[in-house]
Amino acid sequence: MTHRESLLAISKEMADINYESTLNRCEEALSEGVKAEDVVKALAEGMRVIGERFEAREYFLSELIMTGEIMREAQVILKPHLDIRQEKVLDRVVIGTVEGDLHDIGKNIVASLLSSMGFEVTDLGVDVPVEKFVQAVREVKPRFLGLSALLRATVPEMGRVIDALKVAGLRSKVKVVVGGLPLNEEYAKRLGADYYAQDAWKGVETIREESREH
Amino acid sequence: MKSIEDLLELHRAWWKLENDRPLLNVAYREHFPWMWLQSDHAQGMELVLKDGSLAKDGPLKPTMLAPERMHPTPFTHGDLFLPAMPFGKIPWMEAICGATPQVSVKGNSIWGGFGQGIWPDDWWKQRLEPEVNHDWLDLLVETTKYCAEKFFGHFVVAQTSIMRGPVDIMAALVGDKNVIIGMYRHAEETKKLLHRLADVCILVMKAQNQVIPRFEGGYVSCWGIWAPGTVTRNQEDGAAYVSPAFYREFIQPVDRKIAQAFDYTTIHFHASHHIHMDAVTDIPELGALQISMEPPPYGPTLNDWIPILKRIIKKKPLILQAWYLTREQINTILTELPPQGLCLETYVQEAGESHYMYKE
Numbered sequence: 001m002t003h004r005e006s007l008l009a010i011s012k013e014m015a016d017i018n019y020e021s022t023l024n025r026c027e028e029a030l031s032e033g034v035k036a037e038d039v040v041k042a043l044a045e046g047m048r049v050i051g052e053r054f055e056a057r058e059y060f061l062s063e064l065i066m067t068g069e070i071m072r073e074a075q076v077i078l079k080p081h082l083d084i085r086q087e088k089v090l091d092r093v094v095i096g097t098v099e100g101d102l103h104d105i106g107k108n109i110v111a112s113l114l115s116s117m118g119f120e121v122t123d124l125g126v127d128v129p130v131e132k133f134v135q136a137v138r139e140v141k142p143r144f145l146g147l148s149a150l151l152r153a154t155v156p157e158m159g160r161v162i163d164a165l166k167v168a169g170l171r172s173k174v175k176v177v178v179g180g181l182p183l184n185e186e187y188a189k190r191l192g193a194d195y196y197a198q199d200a201w202k203g204v205e206t207i208r209e210e211s212r213e214h
Numbered sequence: 215m216k217s218i219e220d221l222l223e224l225h226r227a228w229w230k231l232e233n234d235r236p237l238l239n240v241a242y243r244e245h246f247p248w249m250w251l252q253s254d255h256a257q258g259m260e261l262v263l264k265d266g267s268l269a270k271d272g273p274l275k276p277t278m279l280a281p282e283r284m285h286p287t288p289f290t291h292g293d294l295f296l297p298a299m300p301f302g303k304i305p306w307m308e309a310i311c312g313a314t315p316q317v318s319v320k321g322n323s324i325w326g327g328f329g330q331g332i333w334p335d336d337w338w339k340q341r342l343e344p345e346v347n348h349d350w351l352d353l354l355v356e357t358t359k360y361c362a363e364k365f366f367g368h369f370v371v372a373q374t375s376i377m378r379g380p381v382d383i384m385a386a387l388v389g390d391k392n393v394i395i396g397m398y399r400h401a402e403e404t405k406k407l408l409h410r411l412a413d414v415c416i417l418v419m420k421a422q423n424q425v426i427p428r429f430e431g432g433y434v435s436c437w438g439i440w441a442p443g444t445v446t447r448n449q450e451d452g453a454a455y456v457s458p459a460f461y462r463e464f465i466q467p468v469d470r471k472i473a474q475a476f477d478y479t480t481i482h483f484h485a486s487h488h489i490h491m492d493a494v495t496d497i498p499e500l501g502a503l504q505i506s507m508e509p510p511p512y513g514p515t516l517n518d519w520i521p522i523l524k525r526i527i528k529k530k531p532l533i534l535q536a537w538y539l540t541r542e543q544i545n546t547i548l549t550e551l552p553p554q555g556l557c558l559e560t561y562v563q564e565a566g567e568s569h570y571m572y573k574e
Binding site: 017019020059060061062063065066069099101102104105108128151153154157181182184196 | 316318319321322323325390391394395397398399454455456457462486489511514552
């Protein structure tokens with residue numbers, strides 16, 4: 001198998017969410033002398049296809065969760081082979097589900113996929129009080145703050161976090177991305193957020209795009 | 215004016231998709247909760263006279279009444295019975311399987327699990343035998359008994375209103391993420407655990423039924439629909455995360471197992487579950503579906519729902535529950551869907567026409 005064929009196979013296995021095969025292909029490619037950086041790019045290509053399939057509703061949240069898992073394991077395989085000098089840590093992201101809400105599927109997918117893409121993610125978990133978000137923004141100094149909620153009753157908490165950031169003088173230092181089913185673009189604006197993510201994949205895309213432009 | 219006998223016949227026909235008009239419970243939000251007190255049944259209009267007929271408008275004389283006829287009849291709202299049941303917000307099933315419920319005042323909820331579950335990530339290597347927590351099970355049975363002793367007569371008694379199914383219980387035990395990873399990577403262990411949890415569900419459901427008095431030879435579901443046999447309800451919120459193929463492989467078999475254990479089982483779904491409707495209605499033993507029609511973006515628009523609902527109601531009776539609908543939307547549902555098998559529960563936004571919906 002040529003290097004190009006190896007890389008195409010990795011992209012395909014990744015796009016088809018074949019856990020074992022993707023990881024095996026990564027190991028094989030490395031042993032055949034394929035550069036780790038190229039394997040990373042092949043995985044990214046697979047993820048691009050996954051995103052398309054998710055948007056086309058051929059894939060569901062379960063597929064995004066597994067994507068995160070495969071990427072996490074792939075990093076373990078690839079890390080020793082990556083040139084540390086070239087390895088670039090992307091922006092820092094703090095993320096959490098607001099107080100009163102324990103739904104974490106969307107938030108976990110975003111955290112896991114961003115980590116696998118090279119973002120430094122601080123996941124505060126679920127049921128996170130306003131003060132904890134503010135403290136994390138102060139200490140971690142992230143470029144992005146992701147706020148998640150599934151319940152209508154807890155969405156106003158997002159606005160409280162944003163208000164508290166203003167009071168603490170931190171609002172201009174962080175871009176706030178809000179996501180969750182009860183929201184829409186208009187509601188997100190009213191809350192004072194910078195970006196609205198309709199679903200987990202959109203959340204990842206938004207942060208990746210904005211980070212690239214920065 | 216409907217008598218209890220009329221309602222029982224209507225409900226009996228509904229399960230068989232033979233009702234000639236839909237079951238309706240449509241009320242006005244701004245009247246809540248007074249609407250129940252204002253409804254014809256709750257005000258004692260079902261008073262049975264000495265000659266066996268129902269009381270009509272006009273004067274009432276002692277000679278028209280007989281003590282044996284004035285027995286209490288259960289409250290109804292619209293075409294549905296109003297059941298007394300154990301407090302539904304307690305995650306009984308998850309607690310009985312070992313999770314510790316967590317109260318969240320802000321979320322106005324009691325959670326069955328806490329994010330990452332109580333079992334480790336390598337749960338599939340462990341013994342897959344969740345132990346039944348008898349303290350919680352006994353409390354549920356005692357509470358059901360209490361409802362029966364205290365309220366049966368004026369109310370029918372039903373099982374508790376939220377009983378989660380195997381996938382949701384598994385999520386409480388191992389975490390949502392590990393349910394999905396289990397389906398992908400440890401399929402056999404996942405199926406085994408789901409089947410074990412289905413057995414526990416059946417045990418808990420039957421334990422409640424044992425202490426619920428039969429009503430007119432049958433039981434009433436938590437949605438107030440009587441059936442001439444044993445009833446239960448089930449719910450798999452976690453199914454919303456998975457593909458229709460995964461639903462068929464992992465969840466449908468355990469939903470079917472539960473449906474096989476009772477005469478009339480209803481599965482509760484949210485709007486986001488619409489992708490599984492064909493697979494669910496393929497369960498031969500399933501009695502009915504109940505769908506909470508949350509508005510978009512939780513699920514489809516009403517127009518997009520209609521073809522899905524038409525497919526469902528060809529195969530199974532359907533309870534549609536929506537927090538708010540306009541009269542126009544209600545008319546769309548009632549026009550587009552056949553009455554056979556339809557039950558609609560909602561609040562209307564406009565005021566002043568509640569009687570229109572109750573009219574026979």
